[in-house]
Amino acid sequence: MKTAQQSASFKKALRQRTALVWMLCFGFITIILFTSTTQLAISYRTALATATERATSKSFLIAEWVEKSFELTRFVLQETARGFDAQELIYPTTNPEQHAQQTAWIIERVQRAPNFVFLGMLDRDCVVTHTTIGINLGFDALAHQREYCTLAQKEPLTGLKVSNMFTSVDHTQNVTVSYPLTDATGALDGFALAGLDLSFFQQWLDLIELEPHNVITLYDLNSRLLARKPFIAQNIGMQIEEEHLNRMAKNPSEEHYSHRLISPVDGIERIWSLRRIGDLPFIVVVGEQTSAAIATWRQMLFLYLIAATSLCLSLIFGAREYIRNFQQAMEMHLLATTDPLTSLSNRRCFSDSANRMLSHYNTLAHHKTQNQPPVLIMLDIDHFKQINDCYGHDIGDQVLIDISRVIKSKCGKHHLSARWGGEEFVLLLPNTDLNTAIEFANQLSQQISKLKSAPERTITASLGITTYRAKESLESLMKRADVALYNAKERGRNRIEVA
Template identity: 30%
Template sequence: MKIYISILIFLLSINNTFSDEIKEEQIKVAYVYNFLKNISWKNDENIKSYKLMIVSQNQTLNNMFKMLASRKQLNDKNIEVIIYNNTKVDNIQAIFIDKSSEVEYEKLYYEYEKNNTLLISDNYANKKQVMINLLQNDSKITFEINKANILNRDLTVSPDIILLGGTEIDVAQLYKSSQVQLKEQKETITSLNKNIEDKNKELKEQLKAIDQQKTIISDQIKNIKVQNEQLTLQKKELSQIYTSIEEQKEKLFIAQNEAIKKEKDIKNLINLQLEQEKTFEDAKNNLDLLMKKIDEQNSSILVKEEIITNQKNIIFVFFILLIIILALGLNVLRQNRLLKNLSETDTLSGLYNRRYTLKRLEEEVSRFKRYKTPFSIILLDIDFFKKINDTYGHDKGDFVIKQISEIFKQHTRKTDICARWGGEEFLILASNSDIQSATKLAEILRKVVENSDFGINQKVTISLGVATLSENSDQDVVLKLADELLYKAKSSGRNKVIAA
């Protein structure tokens, strides 16, 4: 009777706080409180406060349990409510697992198996694992109790707990039902084992057949391998025969051409002989005529000899004058060529100078805009050149410039324009070259310079910027871009190629 009065008072107190009707959460809280009042724990007198863990996703229910702890006591001791957060807490007297979190029940059941802990579940289906389990049928909440599990946890349950309106689970019936299920499972397993044995026999036969097939296939592979080796030898022999035939054909072709040529030569000789014979006859006739004329002209020769002598003298004078004119002309051409070289090339390096290179750059830009022929430039600079001059003198610096210029001449195409742009700076016009080809050329030049010996105790390297002409750019834009890329190469460590 006292239990029913306590439940009624508690429900009325909760009811006054939240609403005018008794909610499902309020009934659950009341049941849990009364379950705790009817359970005794081992060493109960040593418990300072009763710890109740709540496992629920229902925030209203959690708040109600906290309110219960603030208003009620158990055996004149405080109730401490702990909201579950997936971590184990020691010295827990009771755990309530709401139906919203029933997936955690089995885990907690075994986690606290060796603890003196009461588990209260909510509509949990596995009767073998429940201790006190709330039930809800047609909006009515009751409970069932499995005393065997409670006693296994060293908990003492009051007989009055059944008066709260619960029922006791028939453990013997559960065990009997489990035995029936176990027997059915064993029969099923026996049947499955028999099927497995049958399948194993079939599998062994199939494996045996597969092994036989493997042996056959292995023999076939060996035969194929032998045949392949024979085919390889035959192919090699046929290749040699084919090569010999081709050589014979080539020799026959050459001999045939030589025979045709000789035949033509013989025909030409015969024709030439006929022509010479005819010429000889004509010459003989002409000689007779000439002899007659010579006799006639002998008389006038003495007169003409004086005239001829005068003409020879005049011709000799003209010949001397012609030689003088030719010598003067050749000298003028040589001087013009020398002046042209001086106007186009740099004296120290032997490369083209800046003025000539700018002219060629304008021509390449015009050609690109007209024919869309790819065109790139490489602007490069000798790293730490001032240090070379300061350390080894300007003569050695000039020697380094000459050596690098020779490297550029040797490793660029005849169509490329290599120029000394100024000081230790050089420019290469790579005609008919896209950005990939020009970058590859720049990398080759960089490596060759790096690996060359310049006769000083200092590594000589170069930094290079590579740019290509595009539809919307002109010579000033591409020169500026190459200069920016060169500056980027030098500022990021030198001895490198940067292209865009």
């Protein structure tokens, strides 16, 4: 019975060990995947945040540059406005000589600013009184509803005022910039007006070193494209319909905004930084290509996938190999302790288990525990050689197998049973009195006699029984049982003898 229990125990242990190993394996895989995914998510957000910060910094620097570039314009217009009195802003002039001197003077001013298309003075009614291009003298801007006239007359009257972009007669993109001339009460007496060629924006942007597929653009408050790096000629002056750009153009309080978007101009997804340029009617937009921003992250993703896959596969194959080795070790242990024909314990396994049982009994006896001593039964098949000679070894083997099944069926959970050698079997029954052991042996003998393993032959067995004596060795116990078995055979076989 011990071997069947051992086999079942090993199977249970294999199932438990297999479940534990796979649980640990998939637990480690889960940790690896969670850690990798978390790290990749953090790296991804960091890559996007870094690209956003770069775009934000660039937009800030470019906005600063555009503001500073208008300082020269502000200075020239301020100097020009303060060089005139309100009485001099008359057209047609009453003093041609003075008019000619003043015109020469503003021509000299315009040469300080290479991006000026023209420079002139207008009276409070928006009539051109002085200009660097004579064809505009006397032009009534108010009557022609020019935007710069409306801006100049609009409160507050102080400060630089810039119009939206317009296309001039020579097809260049321009804006007008005005600076007021006011009297002591702050009323408008006139204003200096300059036309600026916006191509200088493009010329400056072209000087900037820019990574491939990144973009720098300038828009006016009508969302029209003023300049772009890289330059796309057909898009300059185009009005761009984009939600965030349009919202910022209409909302003076919104100074900066960052987001991700596929460009409506070239269809490339970028991380955008939009920034309003101070009090000027311009918005600078810097775009960092998303795929370039996360290129390093993608390399990390590839490496993580390879590493995680390799590690997970190593864990899986390692777990399989461990389970296979564990199973082989258990099978080898079973082979080393089990009789291969009957599946009962072999002599070595029985001896080890019996010695432990006897040692346990001696320990209990030392503490005066009221336990019955173990009883050893030795069984030998009668005339087994004749069975082999008459019917062949196949039948003989079947007889051994069938008797082992009878023994297994009769043995309890704590009983030991084994094939001792040849046709001999041994059983050790713990905590058993002699009468119970004799009854057990009788039942065993009766069950064996009912076997039909050999054709037309009754299988019988002789049994020797002996009770363990405290502190004696297993060898001594076995010798007494062997004497009892010998007596059973000498007295006619198919019987039970006690020693």
